[in-house]
Amino acid sequence: MPKLQEMAKKKTAFSSGHRLCAGCPVPIFTKMLTRVTDYDIVVGSATGCLEVASSIFPYSAWNVPWIHTAFENAAATMSGVEAMARVRSKRNGNAKKIKCVAIGGDGGTYDIGIQALSAAMERGHDLLYICYDNGAYMNTGIQRSGATPLGAATTTTPAGQVIAGKQQQRKDLSKIMVAHHIDYVAQASIHDPIDLSEKIKKGIELDGPAFLNILSPCVPGWRINPDMAVESASLAVETCFWPLYEVDSGDYTVNYKPGKKRPVSDWLLTQGRFRHLKDPQWAHLIDEFQSLIDEQWDWLVAQEKKA
Amino acid sequence: MSEKYGLKNWQELALGGVITDGGNAADYETGTWRTWRPLWRQESCINCLRCWVFCPEGAFVLKDGKTPAGKDRKEIKQIDYYYCRGCGLCVRECPVNKKGKKKAIEFVREET
Amino acid sequence: MPETRAITGNGAIAEAMRQIAPDVVAAFPITPSTQIIEDFAGFVADGKVDTELITVESEHSAMSACIGASAAGGRVMTATSANGLALMWEMLYVAAGMRQPILVAVVNRALSAPINIHCDHGDSMGARDAGWIQIYAENNQQAYDNMIMAPAIAGHADVRLPLMVCLDGFIISHSIETMQLEEDRQVQAFIGEHKAFHSLLDTANPSSWGALDLHDYYIEHKKAQQVAMANAKPVIEEVSERFGKEFGRRYELFESYRLDDAERVVVAINSVAGELKEVIDELRDEGEKVGLLKIRVFRPFPYAEIAAALKNSKIVTVLDRSTSMGAYGPLFVEICSSLYDANPRPMLYSRTFGLGGRELLLDDIRDLFEESKRYLNEGKIEKTSDFLNVRGG
Amino acid sequence: MSKYFEVRWHGRGGQGTVTGAKSLAEAVQGTGKCVSAFPDYGPERRGAPVRAFDRFSDSRIRIHTPVLSPDVVMIVDTTLIGGKGLVEGAGESTIFVVNTERNAAETKELLSLTTQPVYTVPANSISYRLFKREIPNSAMMGAFARACPEVISLEALVAEAEKIFAHILAADLVGKNIEAIKCGYDEVQTA
Known part of the structure; x- marks a missing residue:
């Protein structure tokens, strides 16, 4: 089990000197990739914050082989890499097995990349796809995505006089991935490094397609202070906005159940992107948000009981 | 121009824009972004490694050490200010700091 | 022994692919190129070629997977037409910019709208500035010959560029014509070994592909690409000459x-x-x-x-x-x-x-x-x- | 006619007309000639009229255009008679090979032909007899050999067809198709 002490003995996949925003929690999981497993890995990134900030020519923060080709196709690009890894194993039985990891933000995963992701999973490549979900297109300056929560203000869903941020609830990509009947689907959060590291390890090491959705708060996008990412992610889990769970060969396990579920407003109102919801005229949006969360949490807990 | 900036001519670049020495971002200094500075206090540190695992910059440098019971462990050695951007995540997430009596990581303004 | 056969242009390309025996083929069907991949899938299913065939969900993913497999050190091919090539558009530029010697059979077909399945060159001509070598063929024999020459041209150390072999949809792709298929062994000797560089599977020497290139480097990389394209001209002549000596059919630019x-x-x-x-x-x-x-x-x-x-x-x-x-x-x-x-x-x-x-x-x-x-x-x-x-x- | 010997097939989608044209070309190719064969492609599906073409030559065939002045017209389905284009471009000596139960003189009249030789063959009934279904190709090829022995003899056609069918058909079907070619050849009537 990858405890912090054990991880600390191993080399990181992701070097210092990258140029992500101060306080961006994405490196929490990228630093872990090689610390949780003994396999050699190859990483592919979708266009996005992580890709841009980790590879400004002539510098690269990647201590492992890494490729980026475009925004919508991390899963497809890594399908090719994975196929080639299989060719290598076929030709040389002694070659060390290489595991493939694709990484995209919610823009490159929920939206523009969902076709390539869905197909790669359906084809059964030995590939872990990690989505770091920060709830908008942060790389291009905070435009709404399919993962943007109800009521959040983004530059394309601003909080105006008559419209209060995004008018639709977010899509549940993790559930969509479960419907692919792949071996492993999980949600994790950057605030819980032990749970996170175990899930990355499982996803990398199993033979076949796996999907991991990581909640990763965005300092400028959520309009929080640079030291708040971990706390904000923790609140998302405590309010059950972002349940930590895994679906292992179809069986649901909820990894964390808060003793007392906190109201979603505790999470929403600590973020600038939801600040407008404090206005009494939008109070009903908070209620709507709360009932969505309650409904989805109940559904999830019921799935676990079924198993 | 190339001489002034130390940039390479097209003939000297690897084919296809590939970066052949992955991880060379470690040469790049991000410490210049910092306006606040975390100060790590060894005497108060409990070596839980939470600052190390959360630090986005990987700025917490480790060294080999022993637990009070004499078992091998990794310990915090220092903060590498070449990388530290001063986001304050370590300060906020330090469990010693959270208890509130004394601080294992203090946060101070950089001098102008 | 070389074999004289009456075979469709698509069939001839599929035979060339079998002989080239790429490591990875990633493809999506589109008229009139579909038969190439169908025939090739048959070769894979019969164990006549040892290729990983990725049956992707779109041409965009086809080219993306080709780029991934090529960067991972593989010899890689695909085939497409018209709207399929158009859907690859973004990735055509990426393949060229990354200097991946990917080979594509483009079975020329008109682009929509209105939708039309027949031949014109609107598809490959639209891709003429994407940084790909483009070689055109008058008939089945030339399409086959060009494909046999393609790996040696695209993979040449002075070139390292992706290459399109273009043939006319239906007129060539679906017509059977008398032509000569060369012997597997001789073709394979002609093609030679595929030499990868900075493979993604070389985990001991991690390389990073597809970095963000700003105003301080982008134009240098483009200059190198332009020079590689210029280098391709004498290389095409050289490979064509060698082909002529080997197989008796002579080609020039x-x-x-x-x-x-x-x-x-x-x-x-x-x-x-x-x-x-x-x-x-x-x-x-x-x-x-x-x-x-x-x-x-x-x-x-x-x-x-x-x-x-x-x-x-x-x-x-x-x-x-x-x-x-x-x-x-x-x-x-x-x-x-x-x-x-x-x-x-x-x-x-x-x-x-x-x-x-x-x-x-x-x-x-x-x-x-x-x-x-x-x-x-x-x-x-x-x-x-x-x-x-x-x-x- | 110039250096190319040209054949035009008329049939309906699903009757194997395109395959017939291709198989005939492959067989002629086997005798050492240069060949090409191609259909007229459209969006048409099963039942729609289709055309396919063959060109044979002693030297390399360079042109790809549809056959406009056929040396032979192969009519796979007589319900097409009276429709567009069956006799289009036919010269005085263009040969017509027709899949029909009618006699040759009657067929010639139906097609409003005068000088042109007409060969009829009951390819459908041959096919029913052998395969219990309607696949008239092989019998049509046999009839072609009867009509155009200078292009391919029955012996050569049988020998080549055996090789071609062996690639694409099960062993028992190879034998039946060869039988169909021979029946087609034998049961031809002329006018």
């Missing part, structure tokens, strides 16, 4: 057909060259000094060589099988560029034909040569640019 003393010349690409040759032979029998310059390599474009080949011509008719809306046809523009410095410069005009599969019959070609004769005699070109065989004039 373009084909000069009865061109030496020709006063009236047609410049064209692909299958229509067959019809042109037929008519040129008849007109030559009647004493007419007519000839053909058939483009084989469109990228890199052989400007100087073409200017030299056309030095005795008095009037040049350029046949484009695609159109550039609001501009002259892509081939015409290149021929004009080639001849700008020619002294004397021949009369030049452009005719667009065959869009969406519209036939150009032998009589139409005779009319075309009649027209150039009239222009030459009158010393004046009536219309610099026009469509052929279009109702309403």
Whole structure:
């Protein structure tokens, strides 16, 4: 089990000197990739914050082989890499097995990349796809995505006089991935490094397609202070906005159940992107948000009981 | 121009824009972004490694050490200010700091 | 033993792919290229070739997977047409910029809208600036031969660029023609080993591909790409010559057909060259000094060589099988560029034909040569640019 | 006619007309000639009229245009008679090979032909007899050999067809198709 002490003995996949925003929690999981497993890995990134900030020519923060080709196709690009890894194993039985990891933000995963992701999973490549979900297109300056929560203000869903941020609830990509009947689907959060590291390890090491959705708060996008990412992610889990769970060969396990579920407003109102919801005229949006969360949490807990 | 900036001519670049020495971002200094500075206090540190695992910059440098019971462990050695951007995540997430009596990581303004 | 067979253009390409035996093929079906991948899937299913075939969900993913597999050190191929090539568009540039010697059979077909499945060159001509080598074929034999030469050209150390082998949809792809298939062993020896560089599977030496390149480096990388494209020209000549020695069929950057003393010349690409040759032979029998310059390599474009080949011509008719809306046809523009410095410069005009599969019959070609004769005699070109065989004039 | 011997097939989608043209070309190719064969492609599906073409030559075939002045017209389905294009471009000596139960003189009249030789063959009934379904190709090829022995003899056709069918058909079907070729050849009537 990858405890912090054990991880600390191993080399990181992701070097210092990258140029992500101060306080961006994405490196929490990228630093872990090689610390949780003994396999050699190859990483592919979708266009996005992580890709841009980790590879400004002539510098690269990647201590492992890494490729980026475009925004919508991390899963497809890594399908090719994975196929080639299989060719290598076929030709040389002694070659060390290489595991493939694709990484995209919610823009490159929920939206523009969902076709390539869905197909790669359906084809059964030995590939872990990690989505770091920060709830908008942060790389291009905070435009709404399919993962943007109800009521959040983004530059394309601003909080105006008559419209209060995004008018639709977010899509549940993790559930969509479960419907692919792949071996492993999980949600994790950057605030819980032990749970996170175990899930990355499982996803990398199993033979076949796996999907991991990581909640990763965005300092400028959520309009929080640079030291708040971990706390904000923790609140998302405590309010059950972002349940930590895994679906292992179809069986649901909820990894964390808060003793007392906190109201979603505790999470929403600590973020600038939801600040407008404090206005009494939008109070009903908070209620709507709360009932969505309650409904989805109940559904999830019921799935676990079924198993 | 190339001489002034130390940039390479097209003939000297690897084919296809590939970066052949992955991880060379470690040469790049991000410490210049910092306006606040975390100060790590060894005497108060409990070596839980939470600052190390959360630090986005990987700025917490480790060294080999022993637990009070004499078992091998990794310990915090220092903060590498070449990388530290001063986001304050370590300060906020330090469990010693959270208890509130004394601080294992203090946060101070950089001098102008 | 080489085998003489009557086989479709698509079948011939699939046979070439089997002989090349790529590590990875990633493809999505689209008319009229589909049969290439169907045949190839059959070879894989029968164990005749040891390739990882990735049956992707779109052409965009096909090219993406090709790039991934190529960067991971593999020899990689695919096939597509028209809208499929258009869906690859973004990734065509990425493949070229990353200097991946991916091979694509482009079975030329018109682009929508309106939707049409028949031949024209709108698809590959639209991709002419993507940084891919483009080699065109008149018939099944040439399509096969070009594909056999492709790995040696694209993978050459001075080149390292992706390559399209273009053949006319249906006219070539679906017609069976007598042609010679070379022996597997001999083809494989000709192709040689695939040499990867900075493979993603070399985990001991991690390389990073596809970095963000800003104003301090982007133009240097583009310059290197342009130089590689220039290098491709002598490499294509060298590989073609070696191919000629090995297999007896000789190819150059373009084909000069009865061109030496020709006063009236047609410049064209692909299958229509067959019809042109037929008519040129008849007109030559009647004493007419007519000839053909058939483009084989469109990228890199052989400007100087073409200017030299056309030095005795008095009037040049350029046949484009695609159109550039609001501009002259892509081939015409290149021929004009080639001849700008020619002294004397021949009369030049452009005719667009065959869009969406519209036939150009032998009589139409005779009319075309009649027209150039009239222009030459009158010393004046009536219309610099026009469509052929279009109702309403 | 010039250096190319040209054949035009008329049938309906699903009757194997395109395959017939291709198989005939492959067989002729086997005798050492250069060949090409191609259909007229459209969006048409099962039942729609289709055309396919063959060209044979002693030297390389360079042209790809549809056959406009056929040396032979192969009519796979007589319900097409009276429709567009069956006799289009036919010369005085263009040969017509027709899949029909009618006699040759009657068929010639139906097609409004005068000087042109007409060969009829009951390819459908041959096919029913052998395969219990309607696949008239092989019998049509046999009839072609009867009509155009200068292009391919029955012996050569049988020998080549055996090789071609062996690639694409099960062993028992190879034998039946060869039988169909022979029946087609034998049961031809002329006018």
